[in-house]
Amino acid sequence: MKGLLCADIVRAALGQPRLQKAQELFYGCPNHDDHNPSLKVNPKKNLWMCGPCGKSGGPWALAAFLSGRDPSDKPAVTEWLRERGLLSPRGEPAGSRSRIVATYDYTDERSEMLYQNVRYEPKDFKQRRPNGKGGWVWNLQGVRRVLYCLPKVLAASDVIIVEGEKDADTGDTLGLTATTSGSTGTWRNEFSEILRGKRVTVIADADTAGRKDGWQIASSLSGKVGCLKLLELPGAKDLTEWVQRGGTREALINLIQTTPDWNPQSIDADVVLKDIFNFIRRFVSLSPSQARVVALWSVHTHVIDAADATPYLAITSAEKQSGKTRLLEVCELLVANPWLTGRVTAAVLIRKVDAERPSLLLDESDAAFSGEKEYAEALRSVLNTGHRRGGKASCCVGQGAATTFKDFSTFCPKAIAGIGRLPDTVADRSIPIRLKRAARGEHVERFRRRDVEGQAAKLHVQVEMWSRATIWNLRGARPGLPDVLTDRQQDGAEPLLAIADLVGGEWPQAARSALIELCAESQAGDESIGVRLLADIRDVFKERAVDRIPSADLAAALAEIETSPWGEWSKSGKPLSAAKLARLLRPYTIVPHSVRMGERTPKGYDLNDFQDAFERYLPPDAPVPPPPGAESATTPQAKPDAGSSDFSNCHTEAAVAVPKCETLNENGPCGVVADSEPPATANGVVEFEL
Numbered sequence: 001m002k003g004l005l006c007a008d009i010v011r012a013a014l015g016q017p018r019l020q021k022a023q024e025l026f027y028g029c030p031n032h033d034d035h036n037p038s039l040k041v042n043p044k045k046n047l048w049m050c051g052p053c054g055k056s057g058g059p060w061a062l063a064a065f066l067s068g069r070d071p072s073d074k075p076a077v078t079e080w081l082r083e084r085g086l087l088s089p090r091g092e093p094a095g096s097r098s099r100i101v102a103t104y105d106y107t108d109e110r111s112e113m114l115y116q117n118v119r120y121e122p123k124d125f126k127q128r129r130p131n132g133k134g135g136w137v138w139n140l141q142g143v144r145r146v147l148y149c150l151p152k153v154l155a156a157s158d159v160i161i162v163e164g165e166k167d168a169d170t171g172d173t174l175g176l177t178a179t180t181s182g183s184t185g186t187w188r189n190e191f192s193e194i195l196r197g198k199r200v201t202v203i204a205d206a207d208t209a210g211r212k213d214g215w216q217i218a219s220s221l222s223g224k225v226g227c228l229k230l231l232e233l234p235g236a237k238d239l240t241e242w243v244q245r246g247g248t249r250e251a252l253i254n255l256i257q258t259t260p261d262w263n264p265q266s267i268d269a270d271v272v273l274k275d276i277f278n279f280i281r282r283f284v285s286l287s288p289s290q291a292r293v294v295a296l297w298s299v300h301t302h303v304i305d306a307a308d309a310t311p312y313l314a315i316t317s318a319e320k321q322s323g324k325t326r327l328l329e330v331c332e333l334l335v336a337n338p339w340l341t342g343r344v345t346a347a348v349l350i351r352k353v354d355a356e357r358p359s360l361l362l363d364e365s366d367a368a369f370s371g372e373k374e375y376a377e378a379l380r381s382v383l384n385t386g387h388r389r390g391g392k393a394s395c396c397v398g399q400g401a402a403t404t405f406k407d408f409s410t411f412c413p414k415a416i417a418g419i420g421r422l423p424d425t426v427a428d429r430s431i432p433i434r435l436k437r438a439a440r441g442e443h444v445e446r447f448r449r450r451d452v453e454g455q456a457a458k459l460h461v462q463v464e465m466w467s468r469a470t471i472w473n474l475r476g477a478r479p480g481l482p483d484v485l486t487d488r489q490q491d492g493a494e495p496l497l498a499i500a501d502l503v504g505g506e507w508p509q510a511a512r513s514a515l516i517e518l519c520a521e522s523q524a525g526d527e528s529i530g531v532r533l534l535a536d537i538r539d540v541f542k543e544r545a546v547d548r549i550p551s552a553d554l555a556a557a558l559a560e561i562e563t564s565p566w567g568e569w570s571k572s573g574k575p576l577s578a579a580k581l582a583r584l585l586r587p588y589t590i591v592p593h594s595v596r597m598g599e600r601t602p603k604g605y606d607l608n609d610f611q612d613a614f615e616r617y618l619p620p621d622a623p624v625p626p627p628p629g630a631e632s633a634t635t636p637q638a639k640p641d642a643g644s645s646d647f648s649n650c651h652t653e654a655a656v657a658v659p660k661c662e663t664l665n666e667n668g669p670c671g672v673v674a675d676s677e678p679p680a681t682a683n684g685v686v687e688f689e690l
Contacts, residue, residue, distance in 0.1 A: 160178040300499060304413055307474075
C-alpha cells in the first residue's frame with residue numbers, strides 16, 4: 001500500500017532496534033528463536049528481510065509477516081495496521097508524517113492494563129484499549145479513567161502532579177512519584193479522593209492553559225489532601241524542560257519545601273479591575289475613560305452568556321502608529337477565547353464565529369472594508385447582526401443538487417481597529433476608542449509579550465473565576481442607563497454597567513461618566529445636519545434666554561457659530577438665510593409663523609415649536625445619573641434550582657457590590673474553577689462551597 005513505511009511498521013510492532021549499522025536497522029525476529037538480530041530493515045529503500053525465515057519484501061509483506069497474517073488477507077492485515085495507528089480509520093496510510101513515538105500505559109491498582117495514551121509525531125495524542133485478542137480498540141468507551149502510574153501513586157505519601165506523561169516520567173527518573181490525568185482539562189474529582197491525606201505538589205506549565213489547569217486541580221484538591229502546594233518552575237515551561245536546563249532532584253525538593261502551602265483567598269473584583277485598567281495603560285496611550293471602558297469590555301467577554309447585546313470597540317485613529325494593533329495585542333492576553341486576525345476568508349470568518357464564539361480582535365479593518373468585495377460584505381454582515389444575541393448570517397452550503405442554506409450565529413464580542421471611520425452601521429453599534437500617538441514625554445512601556453504573559457494570565461484567570469461565580473447575578477441585572485445615550489448605545493452600555501455595578505466602589509459612577517464622554521463624542525461626530533441645526537437652535541434659545549425669535553435673527557445667530565457650517569451655507573459662501581432655514585426645518589414639521597416682538601409681528605419661531613423635535617432627536621441636558629438602586633446588578637439573581645457551587649465559603653449579601661471567591665496566593669500561578677450556579681438561601685445570601 002502506497003505511503004506505508006517499513007521503519008514505521010517494525011517500530012510500532014517491536015519498538016526500538018537492537019542494532020543499527022549504517023542505514024539498516026536490526027531487530028530480533030518474533031517468528032523464530034533469534035539470539036542475534038536477523039530481521040533487517042532498510043528505511044532508505046523501504047525494504048526488509050529475515051534470512052533464517054527466508055522472507056523479504058516491502059511494507060505490506062512486513063505487516064503480514066509481523067502480524068502472522070497471510071498477505072492475501074487484506075482485511076486482517078489492514079486491521080492490524082489500523083490498531084497500531086499506521087492507518088487512519090478510513091484505511092489511509094499515516095506514513096512518516098504521523099508516526100507513533102511513545103505509548104503511556106494506564107493501569108488499575110493491580111497493574112493490569114486499562115488503556116494507553118499514544119503519542120504521535122508531529123505532536124498528537126490518541127487513546128486506545130486492549131481488545132482482548134492482542135490488538136487495540138481506538139476509543140475509551142466504557143473504560144474507567146485513572147491517574148498515570150496509579151499503583152505508585154497509591155503507595156506514595158508525597159505526589160507531584162504534572163500536565164503530561166512525559167513530565168511524569170521525568171519525575172520518575174528523579175526518584176519522585178509523579179502523575180497526571182493525561183492533559184489539561186481532564187482532571188476529575190475522583191482523582192482528588194485517591195490523593196486524600198497525601199502531600200501533593202501541583203507543578204503548572206508556564207502558559208495560560210497550564211496555569212488555569214493548575215488552579216483547577218488545586219481547587220479540586222483543596223481541603224482533601226494533607227498538604228497542598230502550587231508552583232511554576234523558574235525559567236522553564238515544564239518539568240522536563242527544567243531538568244534539561246540543569247534542574248536536579250535536590251533543587252526540586254528544596255523548591256517544593258520553600259513554597260508556601262496553597263491557600264486560596266477572596267477575589268476583590270474592584271482590585272482586579274483596577275489592575276486590568278493599569279495593565280492596559282502601561283502599553284497604550286489611553287485616556288482614563290477609554291481605559292475604563294476597555295477594562296470593562298475585557299471582563300464582559302468572559303460573561304457574554306449573561307448579556308443579550310454586546311458593544312463593539314471601534315478602535316480608530318487619524319494616523320498610523322497610534323497604538324491600535326498594540327491595544328488589540330494587550331486585549332488578546334485578557335479577553336476570553338481571543339481571535340486576533342487581520343484577514344481571513346469570508347467562509348472562515350462566518351464559520352469560526354458560529355463554531356467558537358471568539359472574542360474577535362479585528363485589525364486593519366479599513367483595508368478589509370475597502371478590499372475584496374465578498375469578504376467586505378461578509379464582514380459587514382457579521383458586524384451588522386452580531387451585536388445582539390440571535391444575530392445570524394445566512395449562507396449557501398453544499399454542492400450541486402445538495403445545495404441549501406444555513407444560518408450561522410454572528411453573536412460574539414468584537415473589537416475592530418482601523419484608520420479613519422468605520423461604516424456608519426458598524427460605528428452605530430460601537431463604543432469609540434479614538435487613539436492618538438503618544439506625545440513627547442508621555443511614557444508608554446514597551447510591550448514584550450513574553451515578559452508580561454505571567455501577569456496577564458493571573459488577571460485572566462482571576463476574571464474568569466469571578467465571572468463564573470457572578471454570571472447568575474449579571475443575568476438578572478437591570479442597571480440604570482444614562483438618558484443621554486441613544487437606544488443602541490444604551491444596548492451596548494448595559495452589560496458593561498451591569499459589571500460596574502456588581503464590582504462596586506468607584507466603578508458605577510466612573511463607568512457611566514466614561515461611557516457618556518466617549519459616546520457623546522461619537523454623537524457629535526455622527527449627527528446629521530438636521531440634528532446639528534436643532535442642537536444649535538436650542539443653544540441660541542438658551543443663550544438669549546428667550547421663548548421666541550424672528551427668523552432673520554435666528555438665522556443670523558446661527559451664522560455666528562464658528563464651529564457650525566451656517567456662516568457659509570450657500571455655494572457662494574453666503575450665510576444661512578431665513579428662507580433656507582425654513583426649508584431645513586420643514587421635515588420636522590416646524591414652520592415659521594408670526595411672533596409678537598413688542599409692536600412688531602415678524603415671521604419667526606416660538607421655543608415651544610421645537611420642544612417635540614428637541615425631545616426626539618437631541619440628548620437631554622442632564623447630569624450623570626446616579627448608580628442604580630434596587631434594579632442594580634448588586635442584587636444577586638440566583639437560579640431557583642441551582643445546586644452546590646465549587647466556590648468555598650463565599651457570600652454575597654444583597655447590598656454588597658463585590659462578591660467573594662477564590663484568588664491566587666502571592667507565590668503561585670492561577671487557574672479556574674468549575675462553572676457552577678450559586679444557590680440562593682432563604683435570607684438572600686448566595687453561598688459557594690469548595
